[in-house]
Amino acid sequence: MDTIPTYALYGEYKDDPGTEWIHGETIQSRSRLHDYVIEPHRHERLFQILHLAGGEADFVQDGQRSRLVAPCIVTLPPMTVHGYTFTPDVEGTVLTLFEHRLGAVLAAAAEIVPTFRAVHAVAMERGSPDARTVSDHVAAIAAELSGRRPGRLGAVEAHLALLLIALHRLQGAAKEAAPNARNRALDHLMRFRRLVDEEFRSHKPVEAYARRLGLTASHLNRLCREHLGETALDVIHGRLALEARRYLTFTSLSAKEVALALAFEDPAYFTRFFKRRTGLTPTGFRALRNGETNP
Missing domain, CATH: 2.60.120.280 (Regulatory protein AraC)
Structure with a gap:
């Protein structure tokens, strides 16, 4: 099945389009x-x-x-x-x-x-x-x-x-967008994204986010799969991985300290989690970033 690409700006795959909004x-x-x-x-x-x-x-x-x-x-x-x-x-x-x-x-x-x-x-x-x-x-x-x-x-x-x-x-001030099913779905997903941005460090399960949205976990997962091409848990894990990459890129914290900052109880599990998401260990990711920044 063809996949619709998701970009920051057209042709650019990245999570954060820049330091300005x-x-x-x-x-x-x-x-x-x-x-x-x-x-x-x-x-x-x-x-x-x-x-x-x-x-x-x-x-x-x-x-x-x-x-x-x-x-x-x-x-x-x-x-x-x-x-x-x-x-x-x-x-x-x-x-x-x-x-x-x-x-x-x-x-x-x-x-x-x-x-x-x-x-x-x-x-x-x-x-x-x-x-x-x-x-x-x-x-x-x-x-x-x-x-x-x-x-x-x-x-x-x-x-x-x-x-x-x-x-x-x-x-036309009187012609506000009709609340059709698609608009409601996108509204749920935007609210989900905002909740994840606010609470990803708490490692809450999908069910907790779904309750906040007035949805079941299965409904939230279906919306994520249909519109984002990934599960709700993937969205949560993706936000954690993004924050980990930011710490490793912009701070001198060790991998263990990053794990603690992101509320991972076991640094070894954090390393496995990070490698599963990025294909690199935290140390390997930082070395690659440093190599790109300081050739």
Whole structure:
């Protein structure tokens, strides 16, 4: 069976897209590397905004195909399978951010956050006030991200909040996304991810997370397999392994100390766990990282 690839940014397999919470790039910069074809893929924890300022694109979303003509803007919640075929004259910007930051960015307009749990593709009239508003905020965000001026991430957050509010108004304030089965499933999974991020050190069983979500363990496992391609336990173990890799990369803690920091009672079991997840012992992983960093 074909597997839908899960990326941080398209073509990049990694758990953490960077030290900052938002990334911006032109559509041209990535799409031309792939002959303007972005194959169907998904992002587990990332929310994405694509602003098409010039050119056209075939847009595939969960098997449904549509045509995008500039100017338009697309918003994609995590775990949405999507792809594009752009015309070579494409112009525009892609903004990618951690989904959990939406609540903070829209703290003063929290009631509109649910709007962005569904996919939206909004066409605009060229030269209209709406199109100019969207374009101005996207351009301001891109300029701040490419610079190093004081307070730039605060400025990015302010422009992003205004952009999202503008998009909500374009979609129609009274037309909030319908709570269909797929949206409910993705909402459960995003809440599960957040709980795991908060509590992975406690080594809670799947059943404990499922109860917090109002689900059975088997239901949670089914959702994870269907949308993530792995079990709920794999998600928990993956988060533990990610944190272990961060400790081994960015601190001088020994493998035993990392095991204790992650609440493993037996350092030997931690070593076996880490090797099972990464193919390397903690010592071997650190040596490889040091070799890459200090050739």
